[in-house]
Amino acid sequence: MAGGKMKKERQRGMESHFQGGIPFYKSKGQHILKNPLLVDTIVQKAGIKSTDTILEIGPGTGNLTKKLLEAGKSVIAVEVDPRMVLELERRFQGTPFHNRLKVIQGDVLKCDLPYFDICVANIPYQISSPLIFKLLDHKHCFRCAVIMFQREFAMRLIAQPGDSLYCRLSVNTQLLARVFHLLKVGRNNFRPPPKVDSSVVRIEPRKPLPLSPDKLKEWDGMLRICFSRKNKTLGAIFKQKKILSLLEKNxxxxxALHPSQNGQEEMDLSMLHDGFEDAVMDADDGKDEDDEMELEGSDMDSMAEAGETGSAFKDKVSGVLKQYDYENKRSSKLSQNEFIHLLSVFNEACIHFA
Incomplete structure (x- = not known):
């Protein structure tokens, strides 16, 4: 009797991982929305127009795809799993939607994305950060992206100064886009259910950006330092010998290269990739940014090679922080505009981060 009961439970567990005869793999982040009311809500909050071309990432078996086709002009669906691609083509073959659906089989992070007006996505959580970067670096301006994220990651995107989840990811994302939390989604709305709850977020690219493209690598370099110990004062952070050595070397x-001017090579949004990636790793492993340095190994090696920092340069850095009242402030409480100003006054003093 007990054996039969256990067998039935195992069978129910297997069935929960199937839809239309296709097994879903948790290891690949395949969690399909099964709640039709939630699908309708996501489409409604996306604000789709009848003339819109919609980019859908991770369409799965097409539950959301059908609603997007009903709302917009056309859908471009990017799906890495060939089984799901076949299911999509089978589902819409012979329907009025067939000619308005284009399916691209491939990894969205490696594909060249076409023109689109709106992106809607229920994605594997492990690609959250690089996907944001890729979308915000897209050569064609789009209106918005409505994306399902792991809830804690979504909260980091919208976190404000003083919030416990406020981090470099928050500042970087909000520099490039306006971010809005739309709704919380419980794990039981998926098949199979993930281990955590989710949130749907709306991302609207900023045009123009608050910083020029040639400043973006420097911006991220400064934030790496500031958020290496986000709850310590900036005065304490910038007194560290290794950080001072790196800055003095720069x-x-x-x-030496530009004795009469501060020369900077032109940079683009791709320079922010490493910053988004590191922030997601912090979110995934549960480590607080105040527990370990975020500077990459190559940066640490460069700092070690620079040797002892001259007291004159140390005084120069300290002087900037004191003059503009940043010495006793903490990164965890600084706004985006304050970070932009901090970078500006450092640059005016010929102190650079790239």
Whole structure:
């Protein structure tokens, strides 16, 4: 009797991982929305127009795809799993939607994305950060992206100064886009259910950006330092010998290359990729940014090679922080505009982060 009961439970567990005869794999982040009311809500909150071309990432078996086709002009669906691609084509073959659906089989992070007006996505959580970067770096301007994220990751995207989840990811994302939390989604709305709850977020790219493209690598370099110990004062962070050594090395290199001006190579949004990636890793492993340095190994090696920092340069950095009242402030409480101003006054003093 007990054996039969256990067998039935195992069978129910297997069935929960199937839809239309296709097994879903948790290891690949395949969690299909099964709640039709939730699907309708996501489409409604996306604000789709009848003339819109919609990019859908991770369409699965097409539950959301059908609603998107009903609302917009056309759907471009990017799906990495060939089984799901076949299911999509089978589902819409011979329907009025067939000619308005284009399916691209491939990894969305490696594909060249076509023109689209709106992106709607229920994605594997492990690609959250690089996907945001890729979308915000898209050469064609789009109106918005409505994306399902792991709830804690979504909360980091919208976190404000003083919030416990406020981090470099928050500041970087909000520099490039306006981010709005739309709704919380419980794990039982998926088949199979993930281990955590989700949230749907609306991302609207900023045009123009608050910073010029040639400043973006420097911006991220400064934030790496500021958020290496986000709850310590900036005065304490910038007194560390290794950080001062790296900055002084940059200072001397730039002075040697451009004795009369501060030369900077042109950079683009791709320079932010590493920053988004590191922030997601912090979110995934549960480590607080105040527990370990976020600077990459190559940066640490460069700092070690720079040797002891001259007291004059140390005074120069400290002087900037004191003059503009940043010495006793903490990154965890600084706004985006304050970070932009901090970068500006450092640059005016010929102190650079790239």
């Amino acid at each position: 200072y001397k290199t730039l002075q």
